[in-house]
Amino acid sequence: MSRYSAFGLLRGAFNGQKHWQPAWRDPEPKTHYDIIIIGGGGHGLATAYYLAKVHGLKNIAVLEKGWIGGGNTGRNTTIVRSNYRLKPLHDLFEFGLKMWEHLSDELNYNVMFSPRGAMFLGHSDADMTKLAERGDAMRCDGIDADLMTRDEVAKLEPLLDMSRSARFPIEGGLIQRRGGTARHDAVAWGYARGADSLGVDIIQKCEVTGFIRDGDAVVGVETTRGRINAGRVGICVAGNSGHVAGLAGIKLPVESQTLQAMVTEGVKPMLNSVIMSQSLHCYISQSDKGGIVFGGDPDNWPSYAQRGNPMVMEHAVAQGLALVPALSRLRMVRTWSGVTDMSFDGAPIIGETPVENLFLNGGWCYGGFKATPASGWTYAHTLATGKPHALNAPFALDRFERGATIDETGTGPMPNSR
Amino acid sequence: MTDVTITLLPASPLHALEIWSNPASVAKRFKAACGFALPATGCSDGNDKLRVIRYEPTVWLVEGDASALSGILWDDGALTAIGGGIVRIRLSGDGWRTLLMEGGVFDAESPSFAAGCSAATIIDHVNVRLHVVDDDICDAYVPLSYSEAIIHFWKTAALSLAL
Amino acid sequence: MINFSFDGKNYTAQKGDTLAAALLRNGIGLVGRSFKYHRPRGIMTAGVEEPNALVTIGEGGRTEPNTRATDVFVYEGLVAKSQNRWPNLSFDIGAVFGLAAPVISAGFYYKTFFGSAKRWMFYEHFIRRAAGLGNAPTETDPDRFSQRAAFCDVLVVGAGPAGLSAALEAVEAGKRVILVEQDNILGSSLIRDPQELDGAWVEATAERIRAAGGRILTRTTASGYWEHDLVTLTQRIAEPGQIPLQGVAQRLWHIRAAKVILATGSIERPMAFAHNDRPGVMLSQAVRTYVHRFGVVPGKRVVIATNNDDAYKTAHALQAAGAEVVAILDARPAPAGADSGLPVHNNAVPLSTEGARHCLKSVTALVDGQAQSWHADLLAVSGGFTPVVHLHMQAGGTLDWNDAAQAFVPAISRQNVTTIGGAADPKPVFKMVPVSKPKKSFIDFQNDVTLSDVDLAWAEGYRSVEHLKRYTTLGMATDQGKLSNMAALGRLAEKQGVAIHEAGLTTFRPPYTPVTMGLLAGAGAKDAGAHVRRLALYDVHAAKNPIWQPLGYWFRPRAYPAGSETLAQAALREAKAVRSTVGMTDVSTLAKFEVSGPDAAAFLEIICATTVNKLAVGRGRYTFMLREDGFVFDDGTVWRLEENRYLLTSSTGGADRMATHISYVRQYLCPHLRVSAVNVQEHYAGIAVAGPKAKVALSALIGEEPPRHMSTVPAVIAGVPVIILAASYSGERAFEIYVEASHAGAVWAACETEVMEQDGALYGLEAMEFLRIEKGHLVVGGEVDGRMTPHDLALDKMLNKTGGYVGASGLSRPALSETGRRQLVGLEAIDGNNIPEGAMLVTHEGVSPQGHVSAAAFRIIEGGSIALGQLTDGFARHGEELIATSPTRGQKARVRVVAPHFYDTAGERYRD
């Protein structure tokens, strides 16, 4: 693997950048791997990377039905934060956030993690109390969170509508200064390049079509590129979790829904942080290319269509404009949709399944991108040892039947009420 | 061509008539008591004293004097007063159809949505029940709490209908 | 003559000019700067595909950055500014990025700027400033945006000859027809080539369509094709930056069509050769448009490069307009173009252009393998035609490869859509492979992506077309790859050694052209699409100038300050009035359901987790509801008004959710029950009268003995029929009066008179919160947070022992009865500090919390901070001391865990 550096780029100036090698190989699948990860998104690739790097495993494959990073890794709003109210969630995401801070160096691939601050706006005293509660929960567990006054919010984001007559007047905010955004594609590519260099086979255009069983245990997978045997198999396919688990006869507590996001034409810097709201369901940030990236609610009905819905989009834009009126004359240039596996408490599922040697990492709803490093790390631990890491132990699949759900919003099992 | 006038109608007794069993028998008793039939979904019937508009499969909106109904329901249905929560707004002028397309999703411009027709839909986030009174009159029944907002929306939209 | 300005200088335009036409008319060739290298750019097209000529139009809140000069019609006073340049357009410091191009090739960001995240943010600061094209407005948009629905049998997109004919045919067959055209006049290709059909034909056809009832929308773009033949149209009523006549700048149409006909034509392709981005290089059909439509001849000495016949029309048009066509470079071998009477060179492809001071000076081409140059000030290029298949693909359709045209054409349609005209049947072209040096051969002009960037991405393994796009940013600019996609696919295919259609294809998603955000928001931009819900008694409250508090979409009085009282002072005074005399408050927003019928009690015993059927007529009781998973999700009261008629109340915030739940249970789970459950939340306004003098006040109001606690009677107040419920949330003897909302004003006034008679006060939500906390009553959204079981909230003794209610099964899950659960507790401060609401409960500093403060208040009469909270195994920890700490507010209090009732634990105040 040729190392990436400014010097390398300078050298390239004299050879037309011809010295760069492919970032990852294009190997033929072997007949057997110790561990197969189904799904070449950020989480799957990160898992493979940590299996090789931390657990020293060498014979690993990532099977991707399309092209790596083509699922939700490439279809999100790139937000990275750990500001959750409930302890199992903020512990997991905080573990990830700490990894983000060094990920570019770790991977020798600039993932452009930009901790410009992730801010929740509060629109009433009640909102501010809820934000304080969230911040206090985080602070007591050693995670940064600061309440902001109206003036501080206005100073950070001068284009917010700070008028008292606004429909959702801004009373203040809660900021996690270490939160921010990252370049989503780079995360997949960086992990892929890192994993590949450690010997992981990344096999694209290889769709898993079935599981090979020996009694109660999974011993391999059928794919569009033939049968591949495996010691352990890890599912890591986001919106397709239900589909792939179904191939093994497992019904999951997830429902796949569409989440759409959009971006405007690029403009000079106008927003400085990631803006979210306690009362509204939109999140706004500005990309390095200048586009305003917008996200809203999921579509709230099941779908695998990867197509959005105009009414949901229009509602998200209305909310955004109510907060930042200056966005009105910008133009939405591109939309995209991801299929999210909405779990029945809003929290991910990482751990064992009822089928021996088969593991699951899914149920990330629409919050998986930020967890990529932590998800990979804990899932790698689980796959390597057969047992969950302390961080993902609360996120076991059997928590639903046991009643130990991790319900951040307190809305219960129906994903459409989340 | 796109004129529309928006006026508030005075409060009137409104009831929800719900039939949970033996609908055909209730309908027979209704016709005997009131002189007209219980209308089909999407339709209204009645007279100046009593008008019945069907918006739901098992529920009719009863406008006016409902006293004749309590005796015919037996154990097959119930009458519940709901008028306090509903504001009646009259849209008059030939522009009412165009107006209803603003912020709407229902085909109020369809020629088949004619006098005696009713429909429930959503306009500018407000659930609205429509009743076509005449070619150039449509009454809207809207929730009291949203009536201010929808009237403001309609009055604003009415300014630029012709564009 | 129309006056407009560009970069502060005044110019004039002709009526009907686009800004691009007007700039060319005034001899302005340099219009903008590219995104990455800040290269000087001119006008390349005459349509929405324009990648280069982006300007900022308008002023103040109407400023529209990144507006294509080819897609704005000049109006009197139009103000245009070039963008992405400093200090000015012809001298732009940012052009140094061009010098660095060999270093900052595709993907260079990924390979450098390592170190800490803070360090990346330092670099990022400069990268962000250099990127981003125009400046966003900073003021609020003064205009409105309309959203309108329409339905039709046939929607025709594109008013060229094919679209006009299709629309006419449909409308004359009696269909409801809508024809949309993105231009401001009809005709499309006929405007560019008016010789092909009688010009009057367009007008006559349009007239026939209108006469037969068809609707024609110009300046309207079909931008999105969604599910079930829903097409969104964006209509410009005013031009960018223009003051709209009736306040509406644009309209978004949601069209539901039974059938959609796409007559969207095609977009001409550029060619890839060195310095093909120079001002003075223009697409051939665009040149013809400027000549024929606008009467503007964009060059005097013109070279034309083509691989098809169409460009010869451009040559003739230019000649007719007095320009000199010095060479036609036809990529096809002889005899293509031989009989055209023009200086045709066959087997000729452009290699590069040369220029000076942002103008084209000469063109070099490879003719039969030999380089040859011509002096020229305009190079018209036609690299073939790309059918506009965006909407077809958005609708889920597939594409076929048309080898003769070297283009993708619509194949299978998934929805009720067909494509006709040039979009279905593009003109044949000669297949070309770029021969020039890849480095300055641009394919994505706006984002400065060259053939060498594609080559680099390929070499580095970014070989799927989606990886290529993302790695190079190709097709990600405001033109959305309309000109670049095919060139990139061609290069990718070349690298792979496969045919273009085997190289892959990116999917098209909405929008076809960028859509103004304000238009998407519509009226919702003002209130986030969430109307405030107005109280029936709004005017009564407003007259008293209360402090308002949002609660869901409602706003309710939070307190009624007297004189200069603060919120806290007013609320305490109001709460004291309730404790000592009497208070009244508006509780109209509570959810209310009237449940009637022989099976009403049975139905309520499914909804409620408590017993109902033992309730006597005229009595009521507290109740709560579980979700199916066993957690408490709402609470309220249930009242038996008559033998078969009940009133159920529940929380304001959960009202809509409860309405849905009740309907689901009734209609889906229990269709056989003889019951009617009607939502009467808004039918009844509610007034609560509470306090030791409440009974006296109520006696005076109703003229009889008021009902005892948890009883109900019908009554009349001020001549208005009401229902009296003797229920208490405050902990005092209290009554809720329900009255038909349209008559609530009179009842409120009568109550207020009587309350004031007893030295009482109005009270708002803040005092209500104080009162209920002191009494230890729950609030949904506070203590009832969706994660608590009946046992956690100490409600389990009230559960219906016979089960049968929703949620009974969920309660049986093991984790719901394990130790270590959060349980409801009371907290009282023991260090004189106020307990911060929302604070964490810790045993000592530095350890993880074991609970939190869900609500905090004061002992209303005696003073002293008290609170309700959730604490791990809290029931067994009464007496324990903890710290309630709020690091984000720098507040803390030492607290003692106590029972969650601070007032009248025996309930003596309810007794008469």
Added chain:
Amino acid sequence: MMQITCPHCGPRAQAEFVYERTVDSVVALDASPEDAMRTLFTRDNPRGVDDEIWRHTYGCRAWMVVTRHRVTNEISAIRAVGPEVLP
């Protein structure tokens, strides 16, 4: 935005409807606790056709079962549910 043909009102915009849950996740009132929790917490969630419960919330407020393909959004059947209805 789909178009859903309400059994009572005819074709209407999806904006008038609210999705509730799939038919296979309806917890019967008399289900055993084990069955109830299995039903509540697991789904077929097929990448294909499923039976879904929708409500015409902003129209006639009736419930219905919509048979829909989750990838193509093709609706192959819709049936009314609820008490007996007068035609």
